[in-house]
Every structure is written in structure tokens, then in C-alpha cells.
Amino acid sequence: MENVYPFVTNDGSVGLYNTEYDDIYHSVKGAYSEAWDKFISSAELDYYLSTCNCVRVLDLCYGIGYNSKSLLQKYFDSQKKILKNKKNFFKKNKNQNNSIDTIHSDNILNKNFSKLSVEAVENDKNLVIYSPIFKNFKNYNIASQELSNKEIKKYLAKKIKNNYKFENFINLFILLKIINSDEFKDEFKNLKNNFQDKDFTGYFDTNLCRYMRFLLADRYAPASVGPLAAFVHNIYYHYISTCYKKGLKAFNDADVDIKFNICDAREFVKNANRTYNLIFLDAFTTNKCPCLWTYDFFKELFRLLDDNGRLITYSNAAHVRNAMMMAGFYVGKIYNKNENKFTGTIAVKNKSFIKYPLSEADLSLVRSKAGIVYRDENLDAENDAILLERENNVKNSSLLTSSQALKHGTEVTADV
Ligand SMILES: C[S@@+](CC[C@H](N)C(=O)[O-])C[C@H]1O[C@@H](n2cnc3c(N)ncnc32)[C@H](O)[C@@H]1O
Known part of the structure; x- marks a missing residue:
């Protein structure tokens, strides 16, 4: 790393x-908190769980996985709620010795779990490998x-x-997925006994590290398990217990899956040919990683989003919103109730999903120089080249600057 x-x-x-x-x-x-406030709170997972047999999610820029992990947490919580409703329903009807009211019972009893399938895309393999052991x-x-x-x-x-909920069994679930995935075989074979980077000492969960070593020793024998007594004690009491059982159950559960794709997100979207209900875009800020904020990239995301899907990002930049609109999306804002402000952007094909439309001021910015989009026609340009091209386009543009546009926008609004 x-x-x-x-x-x-x-x-x-x-x-x-x-x-x-x-x-x-x-x-x-x-x-x-950021993952919950910006991505999960506007994802409306329950809507997709009630309308789709399998909810397909694309997590672009997985990093160490907070967005995917929070979504998994939400998914397991929803499963728990459905099970509880079923249990209560049976209990109530048994106690009252009732003949079951069919419409109500059909709703509750036939409510099966929808599947959840997450495709995570990240170009830094090490981050993904270590993602389940951060404490x-x-x-x-x-x-x-x-x-x-x-x-x-x-x-x-x-x-x-x-502000957020997280149970450690999700880390165990991800750890098992990673260790069992062919994608990481070579890295794991080369991992030495002391795989902890010194900069990260203290930031990893000791028990999960031990468990990772144990699994690696079992599979590739590169790592010693450490003093057996301590290992057995810690793993057994901390993880073989509830957390371990839950993690293993989730891993064996055919209803939920996460697949890791280690590549440039542009390569992934170019070659992808299925649609997704949810797309999370969590790239570095636009001037640091412009290649994932271009009009051309959003055009691909438009192709990949289901008609009733949601593309969610933390960026409020006018050029990002313009690129989304040019690609064909309806665009709105994400309201963060914990901070009582707008902290992101949502792009959809179904206009009725927009809860907070862009204001007149937002639209003025979109139509100004600030809204001039990044371009990357073949989805293979260098970041510096993308920045330079936009800089030239802004320089040569006769559009209003952002401050002129905002002033103009308020005058127009005041006139109305
Ligand atoms: C803001 S961080 C994402 C944080 C992440 N969602 C998390 O929960 O930890 C941006 C991530 O994008 C990755 N990245 C940068 N350029 C990329 C590219 N072209 N394709 C795929 N991933 C990229 C970085 O390695 C980094 O992990």
C-alpha cells in the first residue's frame, strides 16, 4: 500500500x-458515517428488495469497502426484519388460533429474500486484500x-x-470471499508471515489478522499461525462464537455475493454488459482523478444503469452534474439529515426518483464555465491530459464564470 x-x-x-x-x-x-449518510441513505435498498429477485450493485472505487460493507449490513438487517415478521405472524396466529387472513398472510409468508449481488471495482489490489481486517x-x-x-x-x-451500524461478521464474510477468490491467489502465495505493513500496525484488528494468517497457512502455507494457545483462545472466544458463525453463514448463503474486480474502473465499465440497480461512484475528487468524472464515463454508466436504478455519488460539482445530464440522466441532490445539508448527487432514468431537484442556482452553475465537462472519448486518456483539455475549453469559452452565473441566477430568480 x-x-x-x-x-x-x-x-x-x-x-x-x-x-x-x-x-x-x-x-x-x-x-x-459518510458511507451511510451519502450512499446508503439514498440507495433505497428496501425498494429494490421488494421489487427485484436479485439486487445488482456496482461499487466503483471500493477502496477498503465502507460503502459495500454498509450496504451488506443494511441487507442483513432487512433479512432479519423479514424473518422477525414471519415469526411474529406465526406466533400471533397460533395464540389466537385464527384462520389465517389470506391476503395479509400471502404478503408475509411469501416474502422471500431477494438476492444481493455486489460487483466491487478497485485498481489497488492491496487495499482490497486488507479491507476486511481494518478495525x-x-x-x-x-x-x-x-x-x-x-x-x-x-x-x-x-x-x-x-450515525452508522456495523457488525464485524461482515468483515469475516468479506475475508472469506477474498481468500477463496482466484483473483488474489498470487498475492496470498507471496504474503510473508509478517504481512502487516509497519504504517498500519495498530489499525488492523488483531483477531482478524490472526484468522487471516490461519486461513493463509491452511491454503498456501506462507504464514505461521503464531502461538497456538493464543490463537485458539482469541479466535474461539471472539470469532468462532457469534461473529464467526454469522460470517460463515453469510459466506455459505447463496443469497448474497460480492465479487472483486481489480482493474481501472474505465476498463470495467467498457466491458460490462449487464445492468445494475445501484451504482456507487466514490472516486477521488474530480481534479485529482478526472478520468472517472468525464461525460464519456457517465455515458457508459447510463448504459449500465437499470431503468429504475440509482447512480449515487458524493460530488456536487457543476461539471459532474452537467456530464450526467448530457449523458441522459435526470439529476438531483442528496440530503444528509445528520448534517442538515446537501452532500451529494443522485442520477436516475426515472424522474420520479428525484426527491431534491437541482435549484435554479445549481442549474446556473451547470450552464456556466463551472459546468464545462471533462472529456475522455476512448476512456483511456491520462488524468493530466483530461485536466489540460478542460482548462483550455474553459479558457476559450464565452460562458459566464461561476460567480457571474450565480449573480445572474439570483437576479433571474428575483425577477420571477
Ligand atoms: C475515495 S477512495 C474510495 C473509498 C472507498 N469507497 C472506501 O469505502 O474505502 C477512491 C478509490 O479509488 C481508487 N481508484 C483510483 N483510480 C481508480 C481507477 N481508475 N479505477 C478504479 N479505482 C480507482 C483508489 O485506489 C481509491 O481506493
């Missing part, structure tokens, strides 16, 4: 910083604060926990 450095974000989940891109992978406010620092900022009042601590703890 060259050029990549970890830090603890404000909700206790680990975030990363890349010196080459000079960009962070995750919001300092919280890597998990969560529970109540990190609370422990590090000198708060004398217990009530405040309790209040803060509750508030942070409410």
Missing part, C-alpha cells in the same frame, strides 16, 4: 490518505476526550453510534 497512510476518523473508523494523489479516501468526520476504534473520540461528566460521554456515544 505505497503512498497510503491511515488515520482514525471522528466516528472511530479508519480513514486513509494518499500522498501521490494528495487526497483523502474518507471524510475526517467519519468513514462509516473500528469504538467510541474513539470519546475515549480521547477529557470529559468529566459521564452523562455527556453517554450522550456523545449514543449520537456517534446512531
